[in-house]
Amino acid sequence: MIECEGLTKRFGHFTAVDHVSFKVAKGSIFGFLGPNGSGKSTVIRLLCGLLEPSDGQARIAGLEVARELEQIKGLIGYMSQKFSLYDELTAHENLSFYGRLYGLRGAALKQRYDQLVALTHIEPYLERRAGLLSGGWRQRLAMACSLMHHPTVLFLDEPTAGIDPVARRELWDLLFEFSSAGMTLFVTTHYMDEAERCSHVGYIHTSKLVVCGEPDELKQLPLVNPNDSRRIDVTCDHVTVGLQALRRLPGVRAATVFGQSMHLLVDKALAEEVIRAELAKAGIPRADVRPMAASLEDVFVALTAGRNGGAK
Amino acid sequence: MKVPFRGFSAILYKEFLVVFRDPLTLFFMFVPPLIQLVAFGYALDTDVKHIATLVFDEDRTRESRELIDQFVNTQTFRVVGEVRSIAELADAIRRGQAYVGLQIPPGFARDLQAGRTARIQVLIDGSNSSIASSSLNTALNVGFRQAMLQLAARTGGRELPVEVRPQILYNPEMRSPNFFVPGVIGLVLQIATMFAAAMSLVRERERGTLEQLMVSPLSRWGLMLGKLTPYLCISMLMAVGLIGIMQWVFNVPIAGDFSALLVATLLYVFALLSLGLLISTRAQNQIQALQMCMIFILPSVFFSGFIFPRETMPWIFYALGAVLPATYYIELQRAIVLRGASLGDFWLNIVVLAGMGLALFSLCALQFKRRIA
Numbered sequence: 001m002i003e004c005e006g007l008t009k010r011f012g013h014f015t016a017v018d019h020v021s022f023k024v025a026k027g028s029i030f031g032f033l034g035p036n037g038s039g040k041s042t043v044i045r046l047l048c049g050l051l052e053p054s055d056g057q058a059r060i061a062g063l064e065v066a067r068e069l070e071q072i073k074g075l076i077g078y079m080s081q082k083f084s085l086y087d088e089l090t091a092h093e094n095l096s097f098y099g100r101l102y103g104l105r106g107a108a109l110k111q112r113y114d115q116l117v118a119l120t121h122i123e124p125y126l127e128r129r130a131g132l133l134s135g136g137w138r139q140r141l142a143m144a145c146s147l148m149h150h151p152t153v154l155f156l157d158e159p160t161a162g163i164d165p166v167a168r169r170e171l172w173d174l175l176f177e178f179s180s181a182g183m184t185l186f187v188t189t190h191y192m193d194e195a196e197r198c199s200h201v202g203y204i205h206t207s208k209l210v211v212c213g214e215p216d217e218l219k220q221l222p223l224v225n226p227n228d229s230r231r232i233d234v235t236c237d238h239v240t241v242g243l244q245a246l247r248r249l250p251g252v253r254a255a256t257v258f259g260q261s262m263h264l265l266v267d268k269a270l271a272e273e274v275i276r277a278e279l280a281k282a283g284i285p286r287a288d289v290r291p292m293a294a295s296l297e298d299v300f301v302a303l304t305a306g307r308n309g310g311a312k
Numbered sequence: 313m314k315v316p317f318r319g320f321s322a323i324l325y326k327e328f329l330v331v332f333r334d335p336l337t338l339f340f341m342f343v344p345p346l347i348q349l350v351a352f353g354y355a356l357d358t359d360v361k362h363i364a365t366l367v368f369d370e371d372r373t374r375e376s377r378e379l380i381d382q383f384v385n386t387q388t389f390r391v392v393g394e395v396r397s398i399a400e401l402a403d404a405i406r407r408g409q410a411y412v413g414l415q416i417p418p419g420f421a422r423d424l425q426a427g428r429t430a431r432i433q434v435l436i437d438g439s440n441s442s443i444a445s446s447s448l449n450t451a452l453n454v455g456f457r458q459a460m461l462q463l464a465a466r467t468g469g470r471e472l473p474v475e476v477r478p479q480i481l482y483n484p485e486m487r488s489p490n491f492f493v494p495g496v497i498g499l500v501l502q503i504a505t506m507f508a509a510a511m512s513l514v515r516e517r518e519r520g521t522l523e524q525l526m527v528s529p530l531s532r533w534g535l536m537l538g539k540l541t542p543y544l545c546i547s548m549l550m551a552v553g554l555i556g557i558m559q560w561v562f563n564v565p566i567a568g569d570f571s572a573l574l575v576a577t578l579l580y581v582f583a584l585l586s587l588g589l590l591i592s593t594r595a596q597n598q599i600q601a602l603q604m605c606m607i608f609i610l611p612s613v614f615f616s617g618f619i620f621p622r623e624t625m626p627w628i629f630y631a632l633g634a635v636l637p638a639t640y641y642i643e644l645q646r647a648i649v650l651r652g653a654s655l656g657d658f659w660l661n662i663v664v665l666a667g668m669g670l671a672l673f674s675l676c677a678l679q680f681k682r683r684i685a
Contacts, residue, residue, distance in 0.1 A: 084519065087519075097326045101529075
């Protein structure tokens with residue numbers, strides 16, 4: 001549904017997007033991840049035709065974005081980062097406006113309007129000004145606005161930034177609903193838990209696409225699981241003390257704190273008893289040491305580190 | 313399938329809602345122009361009358377007192393006091409207590425009766441050029457008239473041989489408001505409309521709603537016309553209000569056709585709104601838009617013929633005035649309001665204003681980039 005080939009955007013001497021290529025299949029939820037300033041929003045803008053690529057091309061539904069933008073406009077919906085509601089207008093008026101903007105009138109407008117109000121449960125807030133809605137409801141309204149014209153592809157630029165966890169989960173439930181109805185979703189985020197829910201993910205770092213694929217597939221990558229290594233989760237008291245101790249232990253390749261636990265990348269040969277013994281020596285007698293699978297975060301950390309290491 | 317004004321009605325619907333929802337915008341569109349009109353209308357008064365004058369009468373005769381009366385009767389001078397020395401006179405003028413000093417030396421009456429040249433001295437403060445030139449002309453006139461009367465009396469005549477009887481057409485009392493208020497209307501309309509139009513689009517850029525519009529199939533012509541129309545309606549309402557104030561507060565009668573005035577105003581406002589939108593296609597934020605608007609507003613004050621006649625300007629400023637919509641509108645408006653001219657008499661101004669409007673509007677639609685960069 002979405003195809004990029006060597007997509008590049010330069011602003012003066014700065015290359016914001018550097019030869020990015022990927023494909024997104026119809027009906028999938030594509031999670032686009034990367035740190036701030038890595039080029040996520042620029043890619044979305046290139047795909048929506050808001051920016052012209054310096055090199056390469058993007059296609060949506062087989063149409064080239066740079067040349068056939070007018071045909072594409074009816075197919076895509078775009079929910080930008082700081083969404084774009086008219087604060088002076090009520091929720092109802094915002095919806096009507098976006099519907100009219102795409103040429104919906106009369107019965108067709110009414111029908112779609114009712115459908116989206118039901119879907120997003122925004123009914124109680126219809127007469128309230130958009131500027132007075134809370135973050136979560138704003139995002140729902142914004143989403144409804146960007147869906148008025150039945151887009152087949154929806155681009156969402158950090159839709160959950162700055163909203164509370166409940167609203168976040170509900171928003172994702174909506175996304176799954178759209179996806180199961182055949183809509184293709186392209187979502188940028190920097191929440192790893194959101195990335196885990198996507199059917200496909202891409203990770204962009206310093207303007208380059210580092211990796212792209214299904215989450216499970218990425219977790220099996222050799223670079224993420226180097227030869228003769230395994231991942232271990234350690235839950236114990238005083239994790240920071242433990243971290244210092246374990247980092248000195250031969251056979252431990254990497255250690256990071258993760259809440260009340262530590263994630264270790266160790267030599268396959270390193271036994272769990274050795275780790276427990278080392279922690280006891282550091283004054284932590286009780287520790288829960290278990291093997292674990294790589295998370296997407298591990299994948300991205302490993303890949304970014306690999307890339308930075310290669311650059312040295 | 314290309315629809316030239318696609319999305320126009322949606323934008324129109326939204327703009328009307330936004331404009332009336334936002335009382336601050338409406339307030340800033342309506343109130344400052346009204347205050348400016350009233351303030352400028354009263355402040356801009358070039359009728360130089362009753363200039364503060366000090367008298368140093370060393371002669372103290374019936375003739376010297378008659379001469380002072382002659383000065384006062386012109387209504388140009390107003391005696392604010394007497395002084396006892398020429399030094400005191402010069403000092404008072406320097407301190408700004410009076411603009412004019414009239415010195416009648418001793419022997420004024422005696423010389424007059426003896427048929428010798430009787431001399432008087434008039435000191436004029438040249439730091440304000442319009443007061444100075446008015447004082448100078450009036451003083452010379454009084455002297456000349458006295459001299460002529462004396463000569464006539466000697467030859468036995470009681471009348472002056474030549475008398476000029478001027479007749480002032482169209483503004484017989486030479487009231488300043490008649491000249492300035494139509495111009496002020498042109499200026500305040502320009503300020504309010506340009507700012508409003510420029511801000512409305514730049515605000516969307518700042519808020520990010522513009523991006524949302526650009527991914528939609530909205531055409532740029534539809535966007536521009538949809539943005540312009542509500543402000544055109546509001547501006548026309550405002551213009552009618554301003555014209556009403558001109559007529560009833562400043563008592564400037566409209567000699568010409570009211571509908572002609574409205575047609576001229578409509579074309580003018582259309583051109584200004586287009587200019588405002590053109591600015592907003594370039595400006596990245598409201599501050600920039602504000603500064604760009606100012607670039608057009610100051611020249612409109614000085615080079616449009618609003619205060620100073622354009623004909624006496626150096627060619628470069630004359631040329632500068634020729635590209636300002638305000639120049640054509642103010643000229644047209646004075647002609648209609650004061651001289652009762654018809655649109656046919658000033659068809660060139662109408663064509664120029666309409667042409668400017670269409671050109672600016674087309675330019676801003678063509679200029680408007682669908683892409684951010």
